[in-house]
Amino acid sequence: MLTNITKYLDATAKKYPDKIAFTDGVNKLTFAELRNISHRIAVKICESGFFMKPIAIFMEKSPNAIAANFSAVYSGNYYITLDREMPLVRIEQILQTLKPAIIICDDSTVSVVEQVSTDTNSMTEIWLYDEVSQTELTSESEKAIEAAINHSIDLDPLYVVFTSGSSGIPKGVTACHRSVIDYIENLSELLKVDSTTVFGNQAPLYVDACLKEVYTGIKTGSTAVLIPKEKFMFPVKLIEFLNEHKINTICWVSSALSMVAGFKTFECIKPKHLHTVAFGSELFPVKNLNIWRDALPNARFINLYGPTEATGMSSFYEVNRKFAEDERIPIGKAFKNTEILLIGKDGTVIESNVSEVAGEICIRGSCLSLGYYNDFEKTTDSFVQNPQISVYPDLIYKTGDLGEYNSYGELVYIARKDYQIKHMGYRIELTEIEATFAQSDEITLVCCLYDNIKGKILLYYVGEFTPADAVKALKQKLPRYMLPNKTFRLEQMPLTPNGKIDRTKLMEIYNHGDS
Amino acid sequence: MEKLLKILTDLHPDVDFVNEKALIDDNIIDSFDFMTTIGEICNEFDIEMPADKLVPENFNTVEAMYALIQSLED
Numbered sequence A: 001m002l003t004n005i006t007k008y009l010d011a012t013a014k015k016y017p018d019k020i021a022f023t024d025g026v027n028k029l030t031f032a033e034l035r036n037i038s039h040r041i042a043v044k045i046c047e048s049g050f051f052m053k054p055i056a057i058f059m060e061k062s063p064n065a066i067a068a069n070f071s072a073v074y075s076g077n078y079y080i081t082l083d084r085e086m087p088l089v090r091i092e093q094i095l096q097t098l099k100p101a102i103i104i105c106d107d108s109t110v111s112v113v114e115q116v117s118t119d120t121n122s123m124t125e126i127w128l129y130d131e132v133s134q135t136e137l138t139s140e141s142e143k144a145i146e147a148a149i150n151h152s153i154d155l156d157p158l159y160v161v162f163t164s165g166s167s168g169i170p171k172g173v174t175a176c177h178r179s180v181i182d183y184i185e186n187l188s189e190l191l192k193v194d195s196t197t198v199f200g201n202q203a204p205l206y207v208d209a210c211l212k213e214v215y216t217g218i219k220t221g222s223t224a225v226l227i228p229k230e231k232f233m234f235p236v237k238l239i240e241f242l243n244e245h246k247i248n249t250i251c252w253v254s255s256a257l258s259m260v261a262g263f264k265t266f267e268c269i270k271p272k273h274l275h276t277v278a279f280g281s282e283l284f285p286v287k288n289l290n291i292w293r294d295a296l297p298n299a300r301f302i303n304l305y306g307p308t309e310a311t312g313m314s315s316f317y318e319v320n321r322k323f324a325e326d327e328r329i330p331i332g333k334a335f336k337n338t339e340i341l342l343i344g345k346d347g348t349v350i351e352s353n354v355s356e357v358a359g360e361i362c363i364r365g366s367c368l369s370l371g372y373y374n375d376f377e378k379t380t381d382s383f384v385q386n387p388q389i390s391v392y393p394d395l396i397y398k399t400g401d402l403g404e405y406n407s408y409g410e411l412v413y414i415a416r417k418d419y420q421i422k423h424m425g426y427r428i429e430l431t432e433i434e435a436t437f438a439q440s441d442e443i444t445l446v447c448c449l450y451d452n453i454k455g456k457i458l459l460y461y462v463g464e465f466t467p468a469d470a471v472k473a474l475k476q477k478l479p480r481y482m483l484p485n486k487t488f489r490l491e492q493m494p495l496t497p498n499g500k501i502d503r504t505k506l507m508e509i510y511n512h513g514d515s
Numbered sequence B: 001m002e003k004l005l006k007i008l009t010d011l012h013p014d015v016d017f018v019n020e021k022a023l024i025d026d027n028i029i030d031s032f033d034f035m036t037t038i039g040e041i042c043n044e045f046d047i048e049m050p051a052d053k054l055v056p057e058n059f060n061t062v063e064a065m066y067a068l069i070q071s072l073e074d
Helices: A006-015 A031-047 A063-074 A088-098 A110-115 A139-151 A177-191 A208-220 A229-233 A235-244 A254-262 A286-295 A376-382 A430-438 A467-475 A503-513 B002-011 B031-045 B062-073
Strands: A020-023 A028-030 A054-058 A078-082 A102-105 A125-128 A157-163 A171-176 A198-201 A223-226 A249-253 A276-280 A300-305 A315-318 A338-343 A359-365 A383-385 A395-405 A411-416 A420-423 A426-429 A443-451 A456-463 A486-489
Touching: A006 A031, A006 A063, A006 A208, A020 A031, A020 A063, A020 A208, A028 A031, A028 A063, A031 A063, A031 A139, A054 A063, A054 A088, A063 A078, A063 A139, A078 A088, A088 A110, A088 A171, A102 A110, A110 A125, A157 A177, A171 A177, A177 A208, A198 A208, A208 A223, A208 A249, A229 A235, A229 B031, A235 A254, A249 A254, A254 A276, A254 A286, A254 B031, A286 A300, A338 A395, A376 A383, A376 A395, A426 A430, A430 A443, A430 A456, A430 A467, A443 A503, A456 A467, A467 A486, B002 B031, B002 B062, B031 B062
Parallel strands: A020 A223, A054 A078, A054 A102, A078 A157, A102 A125, A198 A223, A198 A249, A249 A276, A276 A300, A456 A486
Antiparallel strands: A020 A028, A157 A171, A300 A315, A338 A359, A359 A395, A383 A395, A395 A411, A420 A426, A443 A456
16 A cells, blocks of 8 residues: 555656656756655755654745655655745745744745744754755665655655635645545546646646646656746747647646636647646636637546645546536536535535535545644634534534535535635635735725636725835735735725624725726 | 826836836736736727737837737727
8 A cells, every 4th residue: 555655756766767757848857866866855854863844845946846845755754835926924924833844945045045034944954955965875875765754654744835824824734645645546547647648737836736747747657847937928928838848738727728718829829739628726717618628629628626625636527518608617526535525504414416505515535634734723623523423533624615516416616605715726815915914004994805707806905005005015925926906095994884894885886996 | 108007007006117127027017917917908998919919028118018009909
């Protein structure tokens, strides 16, 4: 039985040593090189005596950054990916929560780490990738790696991914080997990944969406091309890139696919090799799906759904019929070895033959992550006992997503129970933006809304800041994808009779005033 | 031109659009807000943006954007 994810890479590096595992178009690593470099750094980590500790990887998105991730795993530790997209304040918050043993940097990030306030990193060692990846491998040092792996079990953490937290502090979702193995086994089967697959990766390495390309790759010997981020602004260049690298499989956030569809890109250029298109993380308008299906009539289109807390994706729907523009593409049914319970308002489970009754989507299975790093309270709030079982412990994760079954018995996502949104594929708590903004003394009242139709984050506030100052202040604390797209300064905030901010009224004001 | 500047400043109140000459290359407008920006421009000027005009050169400066808009209006 497979209990450690590194066994995938061990086998693939033997079977396809010289095949490209990861490339960003410029730098590349074969499977043998990937394993070799991760071993070199892992040896150094083992020598330093770290085991079962968090190791932060703060590097440019690149094949080398992936090798650094695996070095943490080969040494019996777990990783967390930091990114230059994150403002300093956020990096400090994450480091504060995590207290990593080591931060592995490259030339582009080491100066950022040096700015991090000293009380956060006094216990943390800072390593340079270029140096530690040169560590010598001996038969003795290989034994240290073997010992570390043999010492681990499949419930030990593999990574921590930070997601938006409603209180203003990001939450660290901690996932173990078993959950990722469970996910990757099922996903590779669903996407029919093998050594001929060439992925075009879009997701950053700091979200769990990148598990798809990274781990199916080391399992099957497929290749992943890390697509430079700026290609996603220019659709013709993006498709040219896909063709140039013979990319045949993509798993992108829906907004990236919508961008290509929206500008009639396929009238200029079509993907030549693409046969599998998976999308998800947010609603994909049927109009745009149809444009893709017309352009690629023989390709498979698969909708994926799942929260970070249930490790990667939990359910899928392969498009197999025509959809009208006002229909919603189902999220389908649960992956193998995963169960989705739709729990109604009265606490009972809604069966799949009962259509159009809304309930909260709850998930159980090996996919369930370990919970939030160093936050037992939030963990026990969301990971709760299965209401159907009263005689032994059985956890489910309450997603906060509302869903219903359609007449085909397929699950359909409806909306959130709270103020969480999906914007450009990123999961964001609107209340985190509010809480962060309210920290400024110049702000008296703040309310954040989301325009679902146009995909815009709207910030309304009362305070001394001009809109320019407001955005500047937020830029220092929040990642770019969380910044408001429109900022409105108000004289007075509309309030409900009991004194709360009237979100409905604000939305009316917006819809009225926005031309 | 003023209409364009107003759209851009509404979306990015913190950016000095008159003087920035490398909006795309310097990552001042990035992929998170580029689509919103294009959407607003198309709406306000009632134009359609063909995919082949979506290249960095057309968006690095306000002047380039304005020239593109004018060519699409005709």
